[in-house]
Amino acid sequence: MQNPKKNPIKRVVIAGGGTAGWLTASLMKKVLGEAVNITLVESEVIGTVGVGEATIPPIRLVNQVLGIDEAQFLYETKATIKLAIKFENWKTKGQSYYHTFGAPGKAMAFCHFHHYWLKGQQLGKTQDLWDYDLNYHAAEAGKFAPINAKDPVLELPFAYHFDASLYAKYLRKLSESMGVVRIEGKISSVERDNVNGYIKALRLDNKNRIEGDLFIDCTGFKGLLIQETLGTGYDDWSHLLPCDSAIAVPSERHESTRPFTRSIAHDAGWQWRIPLQHRNGNGHVFCSRYVSEDHALDTLMGNLDTKPLADPKLIKFTTGRRRKQWNKNVVSVGLSSGFLEPLESTSIHLIQSAIVRLIQLFPHNGITPSLEAEYNKQSALEFEQIRDFLILHYSVNERTDSAFFNDMRNLDLPDTLRHKIALFKENGSLFRDQNDLFLESSWLQVMYGQGITPNDYHGLVNTFSDEKLKEMLTRLLKIKREPLSQLPSHDEYLNGMVKRAKQDMSANA
Incomplete structure (x- = not known):
């Protein structure tokens, strides 16, 4: 049997700029190198949404892959450090809690720390769950500096807030230095192959014609390629997340x-x-x-x-996702692929993960149904898992002062979320689903912060005597607070990094 004809992917065309377009261009070029030619088409007259200014820790790995110096990054994008999100008025008016990037306590074999803490509450240990979280203490104190600790108990995971438009400009400069070609122009029409329906070229209003083998749609909510051209369809989730x-x-x-x-x-x-x-x-x-x-x-x-x-x-906006985020020779990235409100700062992460997924499944020797199907399976699961985590914030509330929150409390929840809540209520059990972006510590903080207290704790806790358990909790409280006295204020850290970046620029001028 002869092998089917292959059409190698050599020319990648990105439609649209902004964070989605330029992050796609820079990361693909950095990883794929000379294996592909990358062209980005954008128009200066078309604006971007540009409100995605908060991120989560995986952004740091992407920046490291791109070889971005952190001081230069902080300076160029006017960035600050993010240790957590503080949720206010969600459970009830006047009540607040944190979802930090850290984890309360420490990792325990076979049984999460919060089970020990739950029994400690019964034994008279009155400290809150977040008293065992270094990220919480640093956030409350307004302090930060990276901690290179050998002991994971002292880890201080962080992400960034930054100006999304400045980040896009920074990535554009980086992309063009690596060989990405930018073409100015507004897309006026799209050429398709009459046989297979693949996109052949973009025609611009300045008469330019841009051919490609693979097209990345970064045209925002419009979805010029994935929807307006290919008619892919959209799964509307506004019955679960009705903010519009x-x-x-x-x-x-x-x-x-x-x-x-x-x-x-x-x-x-x-x-x-x-x-x-x-x-x-x-x-x-x-x-x-x-x-x-x-x-x-x-x-x-x-x-x-x-x-x-x-x-x-x-x-x-309409919350939901594109039914196929990879359709024919178009991959949608950013808002063209779907939208989940930025309650947990996942917008830029979804751009990152889409690009990483495409690189992992990149069709060097031609697009195949199996590559396309696997990409769509993984991206659909990712959107659904994040969707469930967002619904959790709304559905588990005790607010009786608002018709909106009353209705959200009575949502018909997805089975996956209903099961996770029921399991935690029963005996505090939490299990991370495969590839779930959010760890057990994240689910714990939001569930407990929204008012869910488990009816029981894991039996393994009883292998500790009451005195040993209280001693362990007291020791952890002390350990978690120890680094604070050595940390500078957040602003002192930022000022030092900006000063370093300016010195480096002067030295290289």
């Missing part, structure tokens, strides 16, 4: 820069506050079925900490 609008506005920076994101629940949604070096990012995500745009705007502007720097910007 956001209003964003920048404001002046605080005198001191907090190393965490704030997520503040309101009557029909929530507000973000993201600290940057030069300003604050603010926004209000809401459901237009419960509040008007005017009311949502008044809520946002009435809850700014600092003076606004621009006019508010309204963004409309």
